[in-house]
Amino acid sequence: MQKYKKFIKPIVITITFIFFIIISYRSAKPRYKPEHFTDIFNDFSWLGNWPKWLDFPLMQPLNAGFDWLIVNYGLFFEAINNFLLGLYTSMKDFLVGLPWPLVIAIVIFITYFASGRKVNTTIAVAFCTFFLGFLSPRYWDKCIMTTCIVLIGLLLCIVVGIPIGIAMARNRTVRNALLPILDLMQTIPSFCYLIPGILLFGLGAVPAIIAIFVYAVPPLIRLTDLGIRLVDKEVIEASEAFGASKKQTLWGVQIPLALPNIMQGINQCTMMSLAMVVIASMIGTRGIGDEVLLGLQQLNVGMATEAGIAIVLLAIIFDRITQSYGEKIQERTQKKKVFNVKD
Amino acid sequence: MKFLKNILLSFVFAGFMALGTTSANAACKVHLGDFDWDSANVHTAIASFILEKGYGCEVQVTKGSTTPIMAAAFDQQIDIITEVWRDNLVQLIEDNLAKGTIIELGVNTPSSTQGFYVDKPTADKYNLKHVDDMKSAKIAKLFADPEAPGKGRMTSCISGWTCYTINLVKHKVYGLDEFYTNFDPGSGGALDAAIAGGFKKGKPVFSYYWTPTGLMGKVDLVKLEEPKYDQACWDEMTKVVEDIKANGPDVYKDTCACEYVNMSLTKAASTKFASDAKNKPILDFIRAYSIPTADVNRSLAFYMDESGGDMEATAKHFLANTGMWKKWVPADVAKKVVASL
Amino acid sequence: MSKIEVKNVYKIFGDNPSKVLPMVQDGATKEEILEKTGHTVGLDDVSIKVEEGETFVCMGLSGSGKSTLIRHINRLIDPTSGEVLVEGTNVMELDQKNLIEFRRHKMSMVFQRFGLFPHKTVIQNVGYGLEVQGKDLNERNKVAMEKIEAVGLTGFEHQYPNQLSGGMQQRVGLARALATNTDIMLMDEAFSALDPIIRSDMQKQLIDLQAELKKTILFISHDLDESLRLGDHIGILNHGRVVQIGTPIEIIMKPADDYVAAFVKDVNRAKVIKAKIIMITPEQFKSRKEKNSNTIKVNEDSFLDEFLPKVCLTPATVEVVDKSGNIKGYITEKELSVALTKSKADVLTKSKT
Numbered sequence A: 001m002q003k004y005k006k007f008i009k010p011i012v013i014t015i016t017f018i019f020f021i022i023i024s025y026r027s028a029k030p031r032y033k034p035e036h037f038t039d040i041f042n043d044f045s046w047l048g049n050w051p052k053w054l055d056f057p058l059m060q061p062l063n064a065g066f067d068w069l070i071v072n073y074g075l076f077f078e079a080i081n082n083f084l085l086g087l088y089t090s091m092k093d094f095l096v097g098l099p100w101p102l103v104i105a106i107v108i109f110i111t112y113f114a115s116g117r118k119v120n121t122t123i124a125v126a127f128c129t130f131f132l133g134f135l136s137p138r139y140w141d142k143c144i145m146t147t148c149i150v151l152i153g154l155l156l157c158i159v160v161g162i163p164i165g166i167a168m169a170r171n172r173t174v175r176n177a178l179l180p181i182l183d184l185m186q187t188i189p190s191f192c193y194l195i196p197g198i199l200l201f202g203l204g205a206v207p208a209i210i211a212i213f214v215y216a217v218p219p220l221i222r223l224t225d226l227g228i229r230l231v232d233k234e235v236i237e238a239s240e241a242f243g244a245s246k247k248q249t250l251w252g253v254q255i256p257l258a259l260p261n262i263m264q265g266i267n268q269c270t271m272m273s274l275a276m277v278v279i280a281s282m283i284g285t286r287g288i289g290d291e292v293l294l295g296l297q298q299l300n301v302g303m304a305t306e307a308g309i310a311i312v313l314l315a316i317i318f319d320r321i322t323q324s325y326g327e328k329i330q331e332r333t334q335k336k337k338v339f340n341v342k343d
Numbered sequence B: 001m002k003f004l005k006n007i008l009l010s011f012v013f014a015g016f017m018a019l020g021t022t023s024a025n026a027a028c029k030v031h032l033g034d035f036d037w038d039s040a041n042v043h044t045a046i047a048s049f050i051l052e053k054g055y056g057c058e059v060q061v062t063k064g065s066t067t068p069i070m071a072a073a074f075d076q077q078i079d080i081i082t083e084v085w086r087d088n089l090v091q092l093i094e095d096n097l098a099k100g101t102i103i104e105l106g107v108n109t110p111s112s113t114q115g116f117y118v119d120k121p122t123a124d125k126y127n128l129k130h131v132d133d134m135k136s137a138k139i140a141k142l143f144a145d146p147e148a149p150g151k152g153r154m155t156s157c158i159s160g161w162t163c164y165t166i167n168l169v170k171h172k173v174y175g176l177d178e179f180y181t182n183f184d185p186g187s188g189g190a191l192d193a194a195i196a197g198g199f200k201k202g203k204p205v206f207s208y209y210w211t212p213t214g215l216m217g218k219v220d221l222v223k224l225e226e227p228k229y230d231q232a233c234w235d236e237m238t239k240v241v242e243d244i245k246a247n248g249p250d251v252y253k254d255t256c257a258c259e260y261v262n263m264s265l266t267k268a269a270s271t272k273f274a275s276d277a278k279n280k281p282i283l284d285f286i287r288a289y290s291i292p293t294a295d296v297n298r299s300l301a302f303y304m305d306e307s308g309g310d311m312e313a314t315a316k317h318f319l320a321n322t323g324m325w326k327k328w329v330p331a332d333v334a335k336k337v338v339a340s341l
Numbered sequence C: 001m002s003k004i005e006v007k008n009v010y011k012i013f014g015d016n017p018s019k020v021l022p023m024v025q026d027g028a029t030k031e032e033i034l035e036k037t038g039h040t041v042g043l044d045d046v047s048i049k050v051e052e053g054e055t056f057v058c059m060g061l062s063g064s065g066k067s068t069l070i071r072h073i074n075r076l077i078d079p080t081s082g083e084v085l086v087e088g089t090n091v092m093e094l095d096q097k098n099l100i101e102f103r104r105h106k107m108s109m110v111f112q113r114f115g116l117f118p119h120k121t122v123i124q125n126v127g128y129g130l131e132v133q134g135k136d137l138n139e140r141n142k143v144a145m146e147k148i149e150a151v152g153l154t155g156f157e158h159q160y161p162n163q164l165s166g167g168m169q170q171r172v173g174l175a176r177a178l179a180t181n182t183d184i185m186l187m188d189e190a191f192s193a194l195d196p197i198i199r200s201d202m203q204k205q206l207i208d209l210q211a212e213l214k215k216t217i218l219f220i221s222h223d224l225d226e227s228l229r230l231g232d233h234i235g236i237l238n239h240g241r242v243v244q245i246g247t248p249i250e251i252i253m254k255p256a257d258d259y260v261a262a263f264v265k266d267v268n269r270a271k272v273i274k275a276k277i278i279m280i281t282p283e284q285f286k287s288r289k290e291k292n293s294n295t296i297k298v299n300e301d302s303f304l305d306e307f308l309p310k311v312c313l314t315p316a317t318v319e320v321v322d323k324s325g326n327i328k329g330y331i332t333e334k335e336l337s338v339a340l341t342k343s344k345a346d347v348l349t350k351s352k353t
Helices: A002-027 A059-097 A100-114 A119-135 A137-170 A172-187 A191-201 A205-229 A233-241 A246-283 A288-297 A301-333 B002-024 B038-054 B066-074 B086-099 B120-126 B137-142 B162-174 B188-201 B231-247 B271-275 B277-288 B293-305 B311-321 B324-328 B331-339 C017-025 C030-037 C066-073 C096-105 C122-126 C128-133 C137-150 C166-179 C196-213 C224-230 C248-253 C258-264 C282-288 C304-313 C333-340
Strands: B029-035 B058-064 B080-084 B102-109 B113-119 B152-155 B180-183 B206-211 B221-223 B265-270 C004-013 C040-050 C055-059 C081-086 C107-110 C184-188 C216-221 C233-238 C241-246 C295-299 C317-321 C327-331
Touching: A059 A137, A059 A191, A059 A205, A059 B188, A100 A119, A100 A301, A119 A137, A119 A301, A137 A172, A137 A205, A137 A246, A137 A288, A137 A301, A172 A205, A191 A205, A191 A246, A191 B188, A205 A246, A233 A246, A233 C107, A246 A288, A246 A301, A246 B188, A246 C128, A288 A301, A288 B066, B029 B038, B029 B066, B038 B058, B038 B080, B038 B277, B038 B293, B038 B311, B038 B324, B038 B331, B058 B066, B066 B080, B066 B086, B066 B265, B080 B086, B080 B102, B080 B277, B086 B102, B086 B162, B086 B231, B086 B265, B102 B271, B102 B277, B113 B120, B120 B137, B120 B221, B137 B152, B152 B188, B162 B180, B162 B206, B162 B231, B188 B206, B265 B271, B265 B277, B271 B277, B277 B324, B293 B311, C004 C017, C004 C066, C017 C030, C017 C040, C030 C040, C040 C055, C040 C066, C040 C233, C040 C241, C055 C066, C055 C224, C066 C081, C066 C184, C066 C216, C096 C128, C107 C166, C122 C128, C122 C137, C122 C166, C128 C137, C128 C166, C137 C166, C166 C184, C166 C196, C196 C224, C216 C224, C224 C248, C233 C248, C233 C258, C241 C248, C241 C258, C248 C258, C282 C327, C295 C304, C304 C333
Parallel strands: B029 B058, B029 B080, B152 B180, B152 B206, C055 C216, C055 C233, C107 C184, C184 C216, C295 C317
Antiparallel strands: B080 B265, B102 B265, B113 B206, B113 B221, C004 C040, C004 C081, C233 C241, C317 C327
16 A cells, blocks of 8 residues: 555546546537537547637636625625724824924934944935935825835734744644745736735725735745744754743744844835835825826826836835844844954 | 758748748738727727738737827827727827827717716615715715725726826816815726726725726616716816826816717827828728727627637627628728638 | 663654664664665664763764764653653653653753854853743842853853854853753763863863762763763763663773774773772782882872873882872782783783782
8 A cells, every 4th residue: 555655646636637627628618619529539620729618617716706705705804994994094194294304203213223223224214215205295295105005014914924934834734735825926916916905995005905915925924934944953952951842942042043034034025015015006006106107107207217216215215224123133143253252 | 961051051041031021021010009998909909800810911009008109109109099089188189180290080989978977876875966966075975085084085097098187177177176086096907896896895986987898888887967068168178187287286277177078989090100102001991990889888798708808809709790890891801801710 | 760761762763663663673784774664773772871970971973873862861852662761750751741841850951062042141041941940030140140150151141152162152051051950961962062172171170060069961972082081981872772881991991892992992091090990909019019119199080191100200109099198009010001001901800909
C-alpha cells in the first residue's frame, strides 16, 4: 500500500480534470454541441478553433453566487461599510479641520520620535509635507483624504495580517493552505475585486479600503511569516529551556526579534496601499488619485504630473517614517561590534 | 556548409521583408477613435469588422475618454469617430468645423436620451416627477452621500465626459447643488456597478444615465423632467460649460439650463483622412452607417447577457442577424463580410 | 538514585522512526539505516547515570549524538524509545504544564552560541529565567546583579549582547543559568565557540563555581583536554553509541577500543594526572628506603605538569600534602616515569604496591 501513495495525487488530479470537461460539455448550449457526443470522434472541425463546448462554466456560477451573497448578507456588508466609513470620516474631518501648520507639526513630531531622533530624516519629511500644500492648495485636503484611507487600510492589514503571518509561521498546514491564496491576491487584476467592492459597499472610500487590504496584505503576511521563522533557533531553544510557555516565547522572543522583518512588511504594505489608492480613484474614491485621473481624462498633462509629484511626496513621507522606525528597531539586534571593550 | 546557411538565411530574411512590405501595402489603413462607454464600443466593433473583413483594411483602434479622443481627432491623429454626442459638445464641434479640422459624416443613431433618473420604486413612493421634486432635505436624505453628510448624492458622469460639466452647471442652475453632490464615479464600469448595486440591494438610486445602453433595459429607472429644451438656452449653457472645462469651476456664471434634448448621435472624420482620395469608399461606408436606437439597445443587451463581455462576438451577432448593414456597402464587400462570419 | 538517569534511549530522525526502531535494536549500523530507510540514527541504546554534585562530560566528534542527548534531559527532543529520569521522575510522562514547571525549577542550560536574547540587556537576559516564572522586576534585578557580579561582569548590566565580546556573552549565558538556582545545569559545548585563552579562563571559572555550588552538571564537549579538566566522569559517544564511561584516568589509561585510544593518544598526561592519583602511601615509601635528600611539597590536587619542572631541575622526592599540610603520600621518579610513558602500564595498580 505504501508505494501506491505516490500515485494518489496524479489520479485525483486526472479525475478532477475529466470531471471539469464533462461539466463544461453538459452545460454548453445545444447549438454549440454536435448532434451526438460520438460525432466528436468523426468530425474533427473542433480541433480548429477552440470549441465552444470546452468552456468551463465559471462566469454564471460566480455571478449567481455573488448575487446570493448580496441578497442574503446585505446587512453584514452594510455593517462593515458603516464601520469603516465612520472611521474614515471621523479621521478625515478631524485632520482637515486642524490648521495646516499644526498638521505639519504633528508629522514632524511623529517622524522625530519614530526615527529615533534623526534630524535629517525629520527635515526631509517636513519639507515633503509642506510641499504637498505648496504644489497646489487643493492638494492639502485631498492628500489628507488619501492618507486617511491608506492609514485605515494599513490598520486593517496589520490587525488581520500579522496574526495570520504568525499562524503561518507556527503551523505547516496553515502555511500550505494560505500560500496559494496569497499568490492569488497579489496577481488578480485589481478591477476584479474593485467592481464587486462597489456592488457590495457602494462607491467611495470603503471599497478602496477593502481593495487596499486585498492588494497590500500579502507582503505583510509573507514577511511576518518569514521574520518569525528566521528567528535564531538557538534563541528559541534558550527560551524553551528556561521554561517559557508557547505564549511567552511568542510574545517575549519571537515577535520582538521578527520586528525588523515585520516593519519591512509594513513598509511594503504602505507603499502598495498608496499605489492602490490611485487605482481606486477610478471607482470614485476622492483623494489625490482622482487629481491624476482628472488630468488624464481632460488631457491636462500639467495637472496629471503635478498630482503625480504630490503622490511621490506622500510616498516618500510614508516610506521614510516606516523605514526609519524599522531601522531603529534593527539597530538593537544587529551584530554591531564595539571595540576597546575589555574582557 | 556555411554558404548554404547564408543562402537559407537570406531567403528567410527576404521572406520577412516581403511580408512586411505587403502589409505596408495594405489596401487601406484606418485609425478609429473609441470611447469608454458601450454604445461607442459596439459601433467601433461593427465598423472595424466590416473594414477588416470586407475592405481588407488594417484597422487601429484607440480608446479613451471624450476629451482626449476628440482632441486627437482635431489634431488629425485619429481618422474616424463613429459616435459623437454632438449636442453635448456643440460649441467645440462648431469651433473645429470652422477651423477645418474635422468634417461631419451625418447621423448614426437618430435618437438618444440623457437625463437624471431615479429608481421606479422610490419615484413612485415619493411622487418624484420633476427635478424640482428632488429639492428637499427629506428627499436628499434618501440618497444620502456618506462622504458629504447632510447632502444626497447624484451619481454623475466621469470627469472626462462633457456631461460631467453639463451636470455641474445644471445642478447650480436648478438649485440642486444645495442638496446633492455631483459625484464622479471614476470610471464607466464603476457608474454601472453603482446603479446595479443599488438595485440589487434595494436601495434608492439617483443617477445620470443615458440610452442607448445595455443597462437601461435591465433596470427600472424613471426619468425626471427638466425645463423644456430651448436651442438658445442650450447654446448659452454649453458656452459656460466649455469655459469651465478650459478654466476650472471658478469661472461659472449664471446661465440658462434645460433638459438634454433627444439628440442624434453623429459621426466625424478628420479632414486629413477625408481629403485623401483613396479613402472615399470608406467615407461612403461610414456616411451610410446608421443604426436605430432600438437595434443598438438590442445589441447592447446581447453584449451584457450573452456574449460574456465579448464585443467582437456582439458585432458578429449584429451582422449575422440583421440585413440593414448590407445597404451601407457594395455587394462584394458584403459577401466577404458574410463569408467571415 | 542518580540525579539524572538515561535508560536505553534511542532517537531516530525521519518520517517514520517507530518503524525503523526494530532494525536499530537488532544492531544495524548508522550507515545501513541511512542507506535502507533514509532515516538518521541520533542515539543508539544510550544509557548514562549522573550522580548529584558531579560534572559529567559527554564527549565525541560531530554527529556522535551528544547534542541530541543533552536535549533529551529537558525534553527539547523526545526520544523514540527509552526513559529519561530526572530525580526519579520520567520526563516523558510530564504533561505540558508540569514540563514547564520542571524546566523552570529543576534545570538550566548554557548554549554553544550563547543563545542570548539580542533585544534584551544583560541584566534582562540574566533575569529571564525568573521573568518566565513570573517574579517581579525588583526581585529579578537583585538576583541578576548577584550573578552578574559572580561572573565578573559588573558594570555591563545595561549593555546589549551585540556590544560584548564572545567570552563576555558566554559569561552572561552562565550567569543566566545560575540565576534560577537550579540543581542541574546542562551545558551544550558552552566553551567551544570561545578562543583558547578565554576558554581556559571560563573553564577555571566553572571549576571555581562548581567547588562552591556543587551543582550537577552535564557538559557536552568535543575537546578531550577540556573534558579531562572538567569532568568527574566522562562518557564517550561514537555514532550515537556509548563507547566508554569512566573517570578521566580510566579513559586515558584504559581506553575501551581503538576509537577511544585514538582520542587519547595525543593527550598530555602531565596536564591531566593529579598528584594524588600516582602517589604511593607513606608506608610504601618507607619500605623503599629511598634517599630523600631534597623534598618538594605538593598539593594532592595539583597536576603533574605543575611540579614536574621543579622535580627535574633539582632531583627531588615529592611529598604530597593536603590543604592542611598533612602528608598524604610520596612520588618518586619511578612513579613519574611510569605515569608519563604512553604504554598501557597500569599506574593505578602500581601505586598500590
